[in-house]
Amino acid sequence: MLTLAILGFLYDEPLHGYELKSRITGLTGHARPVSDGALYPAIARLEKAGLLERRSEPGSGAAPRQVLELTAAGRAELEGRLADPAEAEISDQIRFFTVAAFLDRLTDPVAQAAVLRRRLAFLEAPSSFFYDAQGRPVAAEQESSPFRRGMLLVARASGAAERAWLAGTIADLEGGRAC
Structure with a gap:
């Protein structure tokens, strides 16, 4: 999930680590906060794999800022992960929402609908x-x-809303309408 979020946010624009961390935290919220101890090693692995590049630019103080930018290989990696998400990225709601946050980076509506069909199933x-x-x-x-009943009722309502959104979006994608 962290790799997908890093690639997804850098797909949009180059960012420095603090901006990237803020965006990931905004996406995953309190449910799965990202620590520096997880983020920066992940960035280093992606850089070593050639999926992103780091460059220096002048900072507001004396120290230069390290800006992260996605490479062509990084864009291809993101598109591949979005087109064929891991099973956990379909079954886990937070992970699926991370996939959904960047699914419009796939330009093929048929591929987008296929991912949504997996979640719906x-x-x-x-x-x-x-x-x-x-x-x-x-x-x-x-x-x-009453507590378990509440959990079940909330899950039922949430699931119904998500299934309705998925069905409508799939119909739009397969009908050739922009979402």
């Missing part, structure tokens, strides 16, 4: 947070705990 598979003794999903209406 995942959401349409029966699942629950809780199961009865026979292994069947517990519906909110059968849950005695």
Whole structure:
């Protein structure tokens, strides 16, 4: 997810590390904050792999700023990751939202729709947070705990909203309409 976010934000424009960290934090929020100890080693790995370049430019003080810029190989890597996300990037909501944040970087509506179809198929598979003794999903209406019932009701509403958005967006993409 961190690599995808780095590539996605640098696809738009060159950034220095602090700006990049701020944008990633804005995307993932409190759920998955990014630390310097995770960000800067990831940047170093991407630079070593030739996916981004670092250049110096004058800073506001005496020290120069290190600006990060995506290479052509980095753009290709991002497009490949977006066209064929890992299974965890489809099944995990925060990871999927990271994919969705940059999915418009794929210029092929058919490829965009294929990713959304994978997420929709995942959401349409029966699942629950809780199961009865026979292994069947517990519906909110059968849950005695008000806290678990609340979790199930919120998940149901959120899932319905996401499925409706996915279905509508897929229809728009496959119908040739811009989203």
